[in-house]
Amino acid sequence: MHAEEKLTYESWPAEPERSTLEAKNKFTGFWLFLGGETVLFSSLFATYLALKDKVPDSSMPLAKDLFELPLTFVATMLLLTSSLTSVYAIYQMKNFNFKKMMLWFGITALLGAAFLGSEVYEFTNYVHEGHKFTSSAFGSAFYTLVGFHGGHVAFGLMWCLTLMIRNAKRGLNLYNAPKFYVFSLYWHFIDVVWVFIFSVVYLMGMVG
Amino acid sequence: MKRLAKWRLISFLAILTLVLSGCGEPYLSALKPAGEVADTQYDLMKLSTFIMVGVILVVVIIFVTVFFRFRRKDDTIPKQVEGSHKLEIIWTVIPILLLLILAVPTVAATFKLANVDQMDKKNSKALVINVRSHLYWWDFEYPNQKIVTSQELVVPTDEKVYFNLKSLDVKHSFWIPAVGGKMDTNTDNENKFWLEFDSKRANDAGGLFYGKCAELCGPSHALMDFKVKALSRDDFDSWVKSMKDVKKPQKAQTDLAAEGQEIFNNSCIGCHAVTPSNQMPDTARMAPNLTNFGDRSRVAGVLDHNKEDLKNWIRDPEKYKPGNMMTNKYPKMSEDQLDALAEYLMGLKVQQ
Amino acid sequence: MANQQTNSGNPRVDHEYRRRKSAEEMRYQVVSFSLMIFLTLVAFGAVAMKGSAWFTVPFIILLAVVQVVFQLYYFMHMSHKGHEAPSLFLYSGLLVGLITILTFMTIIWW
Amino acid sequence: MSTYAQKKGFGATVWDFLTTVDHKKIAILYLLAGGLFFLVGGLEAVFIRIQLAVPNNDFVSAGAFNEIITMHGTTMIFLAAMPILFGFMNAVMPLQIGARDVAFPFLNALGFWLFFFGGVFLNLSWFMGGAPDAGWTSYASLAIHSKGHGIDFYVLGLQISGLGTLIGGINFLVTIINMRAPGMTYMRMPLFTWTTFVASALILFAFPPLTVGLVLMMFDRMFGSNFFVVANGGNTVIWEHLFWIFGxxxxxxxxxxxFGIFSEIFSTFSRKRLFGYSSMVFATVLIGFLGFMVWAHHMFTTGLGPVANAIFAVATMAIGVPTGIKIFNWLFTMWGGSVKFTAPMHWAFAFIPSFIMGGVTGVMLAAAAADYQYHDTYFVVAHFHYVIVGGVVFSIFAGVQYWWPKIFGTMLNETLGKLTFWLFFIGFHMTFFIQHFLGLWGMPRRVFTYLPGQGFDTANMISSIGALFMSLGVIVLLINVVVTSVKNVKVGDDPWGDGRTLEWAIPSPPPFYNFKQLPLVRGLDAFWIEKMEGKKGMTPAEPLGDIHMPNASFLPFVIAFGLFIAAFGALYNGEHSWAIPVIVIGLLVTFGSMLVRSVKDDHGFHIHKEELMDDNDKGVKA
Structure with missing residues (x-):
């Protein structure tokens, strides 16, 4: 089966993400990359935990002064839901339903953008409260960890949009199906990281 | 020819090792241990060396045999052996046993050398010294005796001396090779450890051990030496007493020295103290304390202790310790001023 | 490349079966999503109640782990065949990462 | 289809190498660039030994000395040893598993160019205000304190080249997982492929902590954060941990x-299969695993406390066991064999006693309490040079000699090769053996000079003379390369005559599609098995068919070059007004070309069956 071949609903394979060697390589390689990303984020988490609440003067806000449940909750819901919508998109991809797949990926991108918006709003608030990237080791570690995640979301957004625009007119084939699949893996991974961020950074921060 | 070379090399290395371990200076070498800590470490070194020499011997025997017996002589194809479980078990289990033999004393020694309970006990009699490392000089504070000295550590022999180690600029490492392994001075926290100085072997070493900085800390890392005077407890007490007696800067003995003192008071006293009291916090002690400068054995830790070298040092410290913090902190001195300063500083003695 | 293969045998035959199977799987996905939302709510609720940190912290970490397992095995299909290498490397990465975190929480202590 | 038509001329060749995605050409690029950096690092080593030959020497200044040692270590590790090994992996590993290509040819090229531009960037520091001077470990307190841009060059240069290494690692892993020829099970893979696999896995997990460490350092030095600024709550030990979790x-x-290279050589020139192959594989994996559990033994004197020190001490000793297994397996591979002492075999044979020395001092260093004496002294310098020179550099020399005919189609001169060996071998032991004692006698490492009267003088002089011998050895190797290339006597598929693995079953140098038909692998040492049954070559596993090949591309070069530009912006951030625009331009170049890559479909091309049949008659054109 060649990647460029035009396929039909009937000839569409069960695992379009892994049905050519290129696709299989992409699939495996991306998973390995996620293994490396796990270590990357672990190192950032570790740094954050070591530097949590380390501020040079006691007037500076600490984790328990900063974080608030409602905003974190909204952000979490946005990102979790976007994870589900990208599952739907892949479901439609496997059913060879290009239009629906695009629709779900579109919703995913919207949710991701909303998440980013809430993060920007949140950071602006913190800066006003005196919690800056340059003000303390705590600030540096916090913005680096959460910002790295935010950067991943932003990159994912760009990726998603590029994929959608590029493939808007040509429908599904074995050349682009793995690309969509790998993107969805990436998006879920971002969600996995966020689950730990809201638990370890925000919730644990509020507990004290 | 080649075969002979191999054998020669091995026996040569073995003999060389024995000879070389005998070298080294008693005031500096970790192979001439002069205290309990260094002894413990030396014993571990010997134990690990013996075990390892055993391993090396086994390997060498097989190695040499292979070399002689299995050179290619003809075109026959040797038997393709897959392996041998028996052999594999042997060379897995024996090393594990050997490592256990090494691991147990290692762990024991690690805990022993880290035991500083005496420090934290209330009303403990133990001698505690706060070591503060700076870019290329060492500051030694005796918190219970309430005195401060620099560059030359003075310690009593035959008892445990406890150290609090911290750095005030970049990371350094405090090391007196003949007396015991090192401990880093971090910028973040205080490290604690102890050393013991053996009186008899201190005498053999001339009563003066060499100390070094063992962590790269900038251009003059190589020159961040200090000296350790090991005195008997009585001598140590009398040294402490005479240090404490210096309540205010000592009077100059000669006219030249008096002139030097005036220059000193104008240009140097902003950083260098000449009284041993430790009223200032450690961060405020910006340069070596010079109370007993005349008693020391080195200028700036590395130059010979005479007026000429002292003058050279003050004239251009950058030349002798690149990157030091003293350069350009004071006006340029004329030769006369240098003479006077040297006279004054060399006269700063607490013990006659 | 010449040595490529497809994983499906005859696409026309197993097609209907596949469609049903993946619809069924999609239902599982929705169920696991609801569970994840539920776990999130519980975690936020536990913090909102302001209980003892000794209980709350391990509890929310546990919830996070459970949630992530759902993500990995359902959303990211790690429960499917052909994920041996992915799981090996993901778990190895996790191991290295956890050791790092453990270190930073124990021996950077001042 | 014209992509592989032969063009002539120097310009065409350069363009070919700038755009190549062929793993064998990328291998040559790695060997060339790595070899160049090896010479630079070697020159730095010579400067170090000249400066230390006599006490109170002023051949170089104190500051310059620190720059030299920093660059020597960094260059040798990141820019010489690793890339040269990557060169071998690229050249040989796909052949050993019977693959036509690597999994990601484009990324393979990208990895090389990232490494290359990172290395060039790092070395430009010499001409742009001074090289990094905080040691290759670049401990945070000193690195933050260091003035000038040296450390910035270190941080950015390593970040870029590290990215390239990571990409390379993933590429090798996927290649081995997905692209093995029919019959090539994991337990039939040659040991060099296995070690490539495990080393790549280590890269995948070890480089992210370095990336994070470098990012933190970059933020601190260029963007005002406080990770390592103690006064603002920072902590310098974080850097030590991150660095050594990678390091x-x-x-x-x-x-x-x-180890992989030596395993191949021992087995080939003993004409025997590797003794205890499965335990060798197991030991390799175990060493890789334990490698992540022991990093804090570099920090015994940091003050982690006795519990941590004891745990890491015991874990470190444990690594001695699998390493010992390997040593004995190699010895018993030769035992009962028919050992031919070719030039590669010289290196392999001498590797055993040399590496044993490094190994046993490693176990000695693991004894935490005793390590307080060894730490940061010349004892440690001696130890890791015994491991890295006695192990890695020996293997590089051996590999160059061993695979040169496969890569270039012509044999390096054996006599000159042996001469290189003897010069280097004698020089190596002369330089480093004595340094164990220097350390024990109280000489700290990284000192730019020492005072007379401490008993260091003679030993240092001996050590410096040894360095001279090593330099001579390298010069002879260079002469050898030139002489061989000029003569250019072509050799056949299996020039050593004792080849066992698949790379020896195809022409030297291999055609760009490697295998006309994928081989059928029937066991360990696949080619040897066929030879022993009297066959000329491998049995094909498939009929002759079209071969799919990737297109060459200039984009990897451009992507890496964009980061190279951006790095200059980051370096001068806050100092010059053009810094931010330069960062933006550089990143635009990089991300722009990535966009081009993802938007423009590149399906590669096919070599048709008919062309391959033509090749059959004409012999091979490379």
């Missing part, structure tokens, strides 16, 4: 492929 596995990333 210790890095040692194994270097030494495991070296």
């Amino acid at each position: 210790h596995p890095e040692v194994y990333i270097l030494v495991l492929p070296a």
Whole structure:
């Protein structure tokens, strides 16, 4: 089966993400990359935990002064839901339903953008409260960890949009199906990281 | 020819090792241990060396045999052996046993050398010294005796001396090779450890051990030496007493020295103290304390202790310790001023 | 490349079966999503109640782990065949990462 | 289809190498660039030994000395040893598993160019205000304190080249997982492939902590954060941990492929299959695993406390066991064999006693309490040079001699090769053996000079003379390369006559599609098995058919070049008004070309069956 071949609903394979060697390589390689990303984020988490609440003067806000449940909750819901919508998109991809797949990926991108918006709003608030990237080791570690995640979301957004625009007119084939699949893996991974961020950074921060 | 070379090399290395371990200076070498800590470490070194020499011997025997017996002589194809479980078990289990033999004393020694309970006990009699490392000089504070000295550590022999180690600029490492392994001075926290100085072997070493900085800390890392005077407890007490007696800067003995003192008071006293009291916090002690400068054995830790070298040092410290913090902190001195300063500083003695 | 293969045998035959199977799987996905939302709510609720940190912290970490397992095995299909290498490397990465975190929480202590 | 038509001329060749995605050409690029950096690092080593030959020497200044040692270490590890090993992996590993290509040819090229531009960037520091001077470990307190841009060059240069290494690692892993020829099970893979696999896995997990460490350092130095600024709540020990969580596995990333190379050589020139193959594989994996559990033994004197020190001490000793297994397996591979002492075999044979020395001092260093004496002294310098020179550099020399005919189609001169060996071998032991004692006598490492009267003088002089011998050895090798290339006597598929693995079953140098038909692998040492049954070559596993090949591309070069530009902006951030625009331009170049890559479909091309049949008659054109 060649990647460029035009396929039909009937000839569409069960695992379009892994049905050519290129696709299989992409699939495996991306998973390995996620293994490396796990270590990357672990190192950032570790740094954050070591530097949590380390501020040079006691007037500076600490984790328990900063974080608030409602905003974190909204952000979490946005990102979790976007994870589900990208599952739907892949479901439609496997059913060879290009239009629906695009629709779900579109919703995913919207949710991701909303998440980013809430993060920007949140950071602006913190800066006003005196919690800056340059003000303390705590600030540096916090913005680096959460910002790295935010950067991943932003990159994912760009990726998603590029994929959608590029493939808007040509429908599904074995050349682009793995690309969509790998993107969805990436998006879920971002969600996995966020689950730990809201638990370890925000919730644990509020507990004290 | 080649075969002979191999054998020669091995026996040569073995003999060389024995000879070389005998070298080294008693005031500096970790192979001439002069205290309990260094002894413990030396014993571990010997134990690990013996075990390892055993391993090396086994390997060498097989190695040499292979070399002689299995050179290619003809075109026959040797038997393709897959392996041998028996052999594999042997060379897995024996090393594990050997490592256990090494691991147990290692762990024991690690805990022993880290035991500083005496420090934290209330009303403990133990001698505690706060070591503060700076870019290329060492500051030694005796918190219970309430005195401060620099560059030359003075310690009593035959008892445990406890150290609090911290750095005030970049990371350094405090090391007196003949007396015991090192401990880093971090910028973040205080490290604690102890050393013991053996009186008899201190005498053999001339009563003066060499100390070094063992962590790269900038251009003059190589020159961040200090000296350790090991005195008997009585001598140590009398040294402490005479240090404490210096309540205010000592009077100059000669006219030249008096002139030097005036220059000193104008240009140097902003950083260098000449009284041993430790009223200032450690961060405020910006340069070596010079109370007993005349008693020391080195200028700036590395130059010979005479007026000429002292003058050279003050004239251009950058030349002798690149990157030091003293350069350009004071006006340029004329030769006369240098003479006077040297006279004054060399006269700063607490013990006659 | 010449040595490529497809994983499906005859696409026309197993097609209907596949469609049903993946619809069924999609239902599982929705169920696991609801569970994840539920776990999130519980975690936020536990913090909102302001209980003892000794209980709350391990509890929310546990919830996070459970949630992530759902993500990995359902959303990211790690429960499917052909994920041996992915799981090996993901778990190895996790191991290295956890050791790092453990270190930073124990021996950077001042 | 014209992509592989032969163009002539120097310009065409350069363009070919700038755009190539062929793993064998990328291998040559790695060997060339790595070899160049090896010479630079070697020159730095010579400067170090000249400066230390006599006490109170002023050949170089104190500041310059620190720059030299920093660059020597960094260059040798990141820019010489690793890339040269990557060169071998690229050249040989796909052939050993019977693959036509690597999994990601484009990324393979990208990885090389990232490494190359990172290395060039790092070395430009010499001409732009001074090289990094805080040691290759670049401990945070000193690195933050260091003035000038040296450390910035270190941080950015390593970040870029590290990215390239990571990409390379993933590429090798996927290649081995997905692209093995029919019949090539994991337990039939040659040991060099296995060690490539494990080393690549180590890269995958070890480089992210380094990336994070470098990012933190970059933020601190260029963007005002406080990770390592103690006064603002920072903590410098974080850097030490991150660096060594990377740094210790890095040692194994270097030494495991070296083990792989030696395993191939021992087995080939003993005409015997590797003794205890499965335990060798097991030991390799175990060393890789334990490599992540022991990093804190580099920090015994940091003050982690006795519990941590004891745990890491015992874990470190444990690594001695699998390493010992390997040593004995190699010895018993030769035992009962028919050992031919070719030039590669010289290196392999001498590797055993040399590496044993490094190994046993490693176990000695693991004894935490005793390590307080060894730490940061010349004893440690001696130890890791015994491991890295006696292990890795020996393997590089051996590998060059061993695979040169496969890569270039012509044999390096054996006599000159042996001369290189003897010069280098004698020089190596002369330089480093005595340094164990220097350390024990109280000489700290990284000192730019020492005072007379401490008993260091003679030993240092001996050590410096040894360095001279090593330099001579390298010069002879260079002469050898030139002489060989000028003569250019072509050799056949299996020039050593004793080849066992698949790379020896195809022409030297191999055609760009490697295998006309994928081979059928029937066991360990696949080619040897066929030879023993009297066959000329491998049995094909498939009928002759079209071969799919990737297109060459200039984009990897451009992507890496964009980061190279951006790095200059980051370097001068806050100092010059053009810094931010330069960062933006550089990133635009990089991300722009990535966009081009993802938007423009590139399906590669096919070599048709008919063309391959033509090749049959004409012999092979490379």
